[in-house]
Amino acid sequence: MTDWWQIFPQGRQTLTIEDAEGEKVAIAYGEAGTGQPLFLLHGIGSWSYSWRHNVKPLSQHFRVICPDAKGHGFSPASTAPETVGHQIVELTRIIQALTDQPAILVGESLGALTALAVAQAHPELIERLVLINVPIFPRQLPSLGMRSLADIPLDLVRWFDQSRLIRSFAPVVRSITWLMRQEVVADPNSITDEEIYWLTYPYVEFPGTITQFATDLQQSAREIRNLQTGQPSIIRTIQQDLAKVVCPTLILWGECDRWFPVADGEKLHAHLPNSQFQVIPNCGHNSSSSAAPVNEAILSFMQTEAATR
Structure with a gap:
């Protein structure tokens, strides 16, 4: 199968930053195009591969930077316990390291929530935002698989991860991923063997990725419970x-998102100044896989904003 990183002229690159705990971590990323920096930010449990249909069209107009968040994809996990909201600190440092001009952030799901938080904390770093299916008003972790993994003791997850037993169960992992994938796309017939292979590749090949996923899910579950019960929550x-x-800010929402309803996007639009809201038809939670309408919406938004300056 074609190496995902070959889509970038320089292939996979690495940037070393300090994470929220002060540990050095190597962030994998790809870069294509020239001009204003535009970061593509994936969601939880995913990695830069999720933007495979977006890099080339957007890089015709922007300097597209596509990083793997810590512990996702080809970016190794840290060994220290995680601070809640560590993604915000780490994204800030990635942006600061890779550009000295205000950037455009295009985030999907948790990547969008992280982008929103960075724009609040560091408005000087951000020129424009595109938020896709952002979990800003969550009721619970959106899938049974996520909730199940979040309930497993982290020590057990870590043991399974480090033992690399998952390699023996790779076909089972891919089958489960195929089933879960049906929840986030509008057309299950669009799922291919190649995308299942690449989506599961980091979990099968790299120790620490399963543990990172479980850690982030457990933190997310606690934050959502705190939100629902009136306790302090990020x-x-x-x-x-x-x-x-x-x-x-452009808010995009998949018409067929089964994880977070379109009403959440409408509510966000009502509370977010200087925002536009657009529903992407025939599109699920993983809207980046519906490349053409998403790319068209992003480019139209950029051109409209440029014309009003």
Whole structure:
């Protein structure tokens, strides 16, 4: 199968940053095109491969930077316990390291929530935002698979991960991934063997990725419970600080998103100044896989904003 990183002229590159705990971590990323920096930010449990249909079209107009978040894809996990909201710190440092001009952030799912938080904390770093199916008003972890993994003791997950027993179960992992994939795409017939292979590749090949996924899920589950019970929650803080996001923002929502309803996008639009809202027809939660309409919406938004300056 074709190496995903070959889509980038220089292939896979590596950037070393300090994570939220002060540990050095190597962030894998790809870069294509020239011009204003545009970061493509994947969701939880995914990696840069999820943007496979978006890099080439967008890189005709922008300097597209496609990183793997820590512990996802080809970016190794850290060994220290995680701080809640570590993704915000790490994305900030990735942006600061790779560009000295305000960037465009295009985030999907948790990547969009992280982008929103960075725009609140560091508005000077961000020129424009595109938020796709952002979990800003969650009720629970959106899938049974996620909730099940979040309930497994982390020590057990870590043992299974480090033992690399998953390699023996790779066909089972791919079958489960295929079933879960049906939840996030509008047309299950569009799922290919190649994408299942690449989506599961980091989990099968790299120790630490399963543990990172489980850790982030457990943190997310706690934050959502805190949100629902009125306890301090980083999600509540992001909700309360929406007015701090003053940059032009495009909110995209998959019409067929079974994880988070379109009404959440409408609500976000109502609370987010200087935002536009657009529903992508025949599109599930993983909207980046519906390449043409998403790319068209992003480019139209960029051109409209440029024309109004």
